[in-house]
Amino acid sequence: MVASAAEARIDAVDTSPLAEFMRDEFRLAALADWANKKFEMNLAPSDLAGLDRDAAERMLLGRIETLYAEKERSYPVEFAIEEYLSPQVGHGSGDFEGLAAWASRFYLADVSADNLRDRDPRVVRDRLLEIARAFDESGRLRRTVEEGLAKHFPARRLDEEASWQALARWAGDVFALELVPRQLAQAAAPAPEDGDGEAGRDEPAAPDPREAVAEFLVARARSERRSRMTELERYILLQVHDTSWKDHLHEMDQVKSGVGLRGYGQKDPLIEYKREGLEGFERMLDSAREKFSDLFFRARWVRQDALARIWAGQSSEHAVAESAYEAQRQAALRMSQQAQMADEGKEAVRTIVRDQPKVGRNDPCPCGSGKKYKKCCGRRK
Incomplete structure (x- = not known):
């Protein structure tokens, strides 16, 4: 009875969306989608069909190297177009003469301004890339x-x-x-000889x-x-490592605040702190590599004055994480201060003042009976 009800319940579930994961080419499609998103690579699943793991790795590395070389070729072109054709930089809007002079000097060729003059920056970029490819291929x-x-x-x-x-x-x-x-x-x-060669050995001819x-x-x-390209690489690496290091420091502060509790599990807190610190540092390095590869192929040239406006008036600070003991102490202190402030608003209790001295239990009763107070009037009270 229960088994049949369970089978009926399972059969009622729509599992058709899972059919996508059961296709033979799903692995190839997932790998191609990852490469396209990470490296902006135009890779189709059919390009990976029939390849084993090593062959697919070599093919992907080859395409990444090609994309990197294309980035090295296109980045100076984009930089020059932004510098000479953007009206905000200072050369004036449409300084094609300056752009042609830069291209002639950079590519060691005779480039005329009329050949580059066009209202569409994409056309100018394509023409400069043609000159760049011809320069690289010609030696x-x-x-x-x-x-x-x-x-x-x-x-x-x-x-x-x-x-x-x-x-x-x-x-x-x-x-x-x-x-x-x-x-x-x-x-x-x-180069000077190091003097380690054996006697009689044939020395190579001097270059x-x-x-x-x-x-x-x-x-x-x-x-x-490639100095502009080097600046881009250095800038991205600096930003990635800076943010990753700050996140790592914050993580270590969190570990430090709770590592003392490891002693309840018969573990040395100092050893656990060092172990988790090393694991966190290795994760930080892996994360930095991932972030750099994610950002590099999407990076575009931005004017320094625009960056200055974005970050104007902002600063970055590293706040130290508060330990559990310190948090409890601060909470108790705040509660004590709040209770004290609440008591200050109430009227003070007046002290009771006796108009007659207190009679002890064994003293003679004030009524004059001659008995002790506890045996006379004190009993009635």
Whole structure:
């Protein structure tokens, strides 16, 4: 009877929404949806069909690296468009000449303002991205460095700083690099031997000074070109770690307020505090990684004056959590103060004053009977 009623009740429940979780491609759809939301990736479940765990991981990592490279390419373009075409920045509305000059200097190409001029910022962005892709695929940076070395590489006296002044000036004019001749001389000089090699061992040939300087200039130019991207990464990391650390400190204050109760469970409160602190710190690091990957691909350039207006007049403070004992003490103190304040409003009780001295139990009765007070009038009272 009970079993049949239970079966009837189970059969009456609508389980059709669970059919979505029973589909064979549900796992692929869930993974594709997670990747699309987290990395803004245009991934379809069919792209993961037939792949094992390792192959799917390699495919996702490859697409993420591609998205990261695209972010490195598009972020300077968005930054420049906001800087030169936004009327709030200071260059004036529609400074296409300044934008073209920036693109010519940044991509080492002849970019005209007429080629970029358009009322739709998305069209301007697409045209600049085409120039950026052509720059990355052409190897123009390395070729420009080789041309500069052919003109300004010193023919002799490589150990003297004065021989590198012309090349340092050229690097500043072309790549906006702030170099001193000493840095170029150090890049051309071979690394000192550490003296640990065995006698008779064949030593590798010293690197070509010209090639060493070329590698140095290419590395510095690439670092300078992605400086805006580095600022974005640093800013996001700083914000994520700052908020995560504050949350961790608040969590540790909460643990500290109640860790003393672990002694009732035959556990050392100090050891438990250290253990939970380490676990919380590891959770904080994992959370920081998750937050950075969530924010980075959605980050957009915002003017500093806009940020200043958002955070104007605000401050961040870390309030220490109150322990359980301190909370009880403060509550008792508040109750005592409230009771005292309530009593102050009442009329004081008048002290009773006797008009005659008190008669002791064994004293003679005041009535004159000669008996003790307790045997006479005191008995009637």
